[in-house]
Amino acid sequence: MYILIDGIPSRYEYEKLARVFFPDQKMNESEADDPGALRIEVRRKGSRLSSRLRLGSSEFYDEVDAPEELAQDRNYCELTIAQLLCRQLIRLTGFNPPWGLLTGIRPMKLLRMLTREYGREEAERRFREDYLVSEKKLAISRRTIVGEDKILSLSKDNSFSLYISVPFCPSRCSYCSFVSQSVEHAAKLIPEYVELLVRELKITAGIAASLGLRLESVYMGGGTPTTLSAEQLERVLTATAGYFDMSGVHEFTVEAGRPDTVTPEKLAAIRRSGVSRISINPQTLNDDILRSIGRRHTVAQVYEAMDMARAAGFDNINMDLIAGLQGDTLASYMHTIDGVIALEPASITVHTLAMKRSARMVTEHIARYNAEGLLASQMLDYGEKRLTESGYDPYYLYRQSGMVGNLENVGWSKPGFEGVYNVFIMDETHTILAVGGGAVTKLKQPGVNNIERIFNFKYPYEYISRFEEMMARKEGIRKFYDQFC
Numbered sequence: 001m002y003i004l005i006d007g008i009p010s011r012y013e014y015e016k017l018a019r020v021f022f023p024d025q026k027m028n029e030s031e032a033d034d035p036g037a038l039r040i041e042v043r044r045k046g047s048r049l050s051s052r053l054r055l056g057s058s059e060f061y062d063e064v065d066a067p068e069e070l071a072q073d074r075n076y077c078e079l080t081i082a083q084l085l086c087r088q089l090i091r092l093t094g095f096n097p098p099w100g101l102l103t104g105i106r107p108m109k110l111l112r113m114l115t116r117e118y119g120r121e122e123a124e125r126r127f128r129e130d131y132l133v134s135e136k137k138l139a140i141s142r143r144t145i146v147g148e149d150k151i152l153s154l155s156k157d158n159s160f161s162l163y164i165s166v167p168f169c170p171s172r173c174s175y176c177s178f179v180s181q182s183v184e185h186a187a188k189l190i191p192e193y194v195e196l197l198v199r200e201l202k203i204t205a206g207i208a209a210s211l212g213l214r215l216e217s218v219y220m221g222g223g224t225p226t227t228l229s230a231e232q233l234e235r236v237l238t239a240t241a242g243y244f245d246m247s248g249v250h251e252f253t254v255e256a257g258r259p260d261t262v263t264p265e266k267l268a269a270i271r272r273s274g275v276s277r278i279s280i281n282p283q284t285l286n287d288d289i290l291r292s293i294g295r296r297h298t299v300a301q302v303y304e305a306m307d308m309a310r311a312a313g314f315d316n317i318n319m320d321l322i323a324g325l326q327g328d329t330l331a332s333y334m335h336t337i338d339g340v341i342a343l344e345p346a347s348i349t350v351h352t353l354a355m356k357r358s359a360r361m362v363t364e365h366i367a368r369y370n371a372e373g374l375l376a377s378q379m380l381d382y383g384e385k386r387l388t389e390s391g392y393d394p395y396y397l398y399r400q401s402g403m404v405g406n407l408e409n410v411g412w413s414k415p416g417f418e419g420v421y422n423v424f425i426m427d428e429t430h431t432i433l434a435v436g437g438g439a440v441t442k443l444k445q446p447g448v449n450n451i452e453r454i455f456n457f458k459y460p461y462e463y464i465s466r467f468e469e470m471m472a473r474k475e476g477i478r479k480f481y482d483q484f485c
């Protein structure tokens with residue numbers, strides 16, 4: 001099935017909205033004769049705003065007149081047409097997206113912007129009535145913004161955070177969309193990768209120091225950094241602590257994501273290097289599902305990894321979970337949430353599965369799509385209730401395209417254990433200097449919403465073979481800041 005959009009030239013927002021209901025469907029103008037296509041006509045003629053939607057024998061047409069004073073206001077008109085279209089898509093599919101018209105990944109950023117401009121009450125009214133966000137999602141946003149704001153206040157104009165990428169994993173999880181190499185294929189590249197990573201850290205630290213930038217947080221992710229040996233981890237982490245001024249750092253995180261990569265030696269090396277926070281990610285406490293998603297570790301290994309981490313002296317441990325995994329039931333998910341809460345990690349990040357390859361969302365599959373979304377939504381509701389009862393508060397929230405039920409990812413933590421890097425990166429608060437394969441440096445212009453990016457090569461073999469080329473690009477960091485100082 002194709003989605004065909006006609007009318008207003010700026011179609012991108014309408015395309016994204018249609019994909020909330022029909023993920024994975026392609027836009028294809030050359031298939032204009034396809035009788036199975038979803039046809040959307042959005043128009044703005046004078047003050048008349050309209051949307052027509054057709055799929056098979058179903059057709060909807062709605063129009064409204066913009067008030068005279070707003071008829072030339074492009075934002076108002078496009079938002080109004082999007083509301084018409086969204087309501088038609090709801091009627092067609094029976095699916096009521098909980099985040100309404102919001103298709104971007106940062107709903108909190110929009111709420112914060114609206115609050116700054118109109119005050120809290122009006123911002124919430126617009127979220128609900130203009131963007132059609134549900135009461136439930138408004139409520140979690142309201143709670144989350146409190147935690148986020150506390151963290152954002154730590155950042156200054158010359159702040160930056162450091163991201164260290166280790167794009168290797170023991171095996172590939174079926175739902176993964178990251179650029180990560182299974183070690184089975186890339187193990188021989190790791191020693192050289194580590195050496196170059198250390199060189200890149202030194203170069204990056206030199207640039208940061210020469211610009212007078214102030215380091216707020218460090219995050220080593222990937223991939224699974226604990227795929228490296230204890231010696232390799234210590235080499236990279238001590239180099240980081242040695243090259244950068246760590247005196248103002250609020251948090252130094254290493255993702256020890258896959259429990260099957262965790263050993264007492266690696267944890268000791270991480271701890272010795274000054275790391276304050278680690279993440280051990282079960283995703284689910286159901287062995288059958290772990291097998292089916294290609295995680296290649298067991299629930300027992302999750303418990304062992306947690307015991308090892310505690311024995312190594314870590315008290316700030318995050319655990320990641322996923323709601324909506326194929327084959328998971330509400331009962332099994334409830335067991336996962338309860339089991340993870342019983343382990344008392346400092347924070348728990350609840351993701352909703354983002355579908356890499358969704359079911360074909362033609363009409364006969366809409367019922368299944370809705371059922372999967374409803375189940376994931378019930379999972380999140382249960383999680384929210386149990387986490388709240390257990391003393392966790394939401395402190396960051398973001399969304400991805402293609403999420404089951406069009407839901408969200410939420411970071412929950414005990415007070416004082418919020419993951420600050422997560423908030424900085426999601427809010428685009430300050431510059432992120434990133435090192436390693438696939439890493440993207442994001443340069444934030446102080447005081448405004450302008451971000452420039454410098455990309456490292458994605459794959460470890462390119463990272464190694466084209467290292468000098470990438471280091472030359474890093475000079476762009478200095479050029480960027482020179483414009484404003």
Ligand code: SF4
Nearest residue numbers: 169172173176180223
């Ligand atoms: S551990 Fe994470 S990065 Fe690695 S394959 Fe699985 S989901 Fe992807």
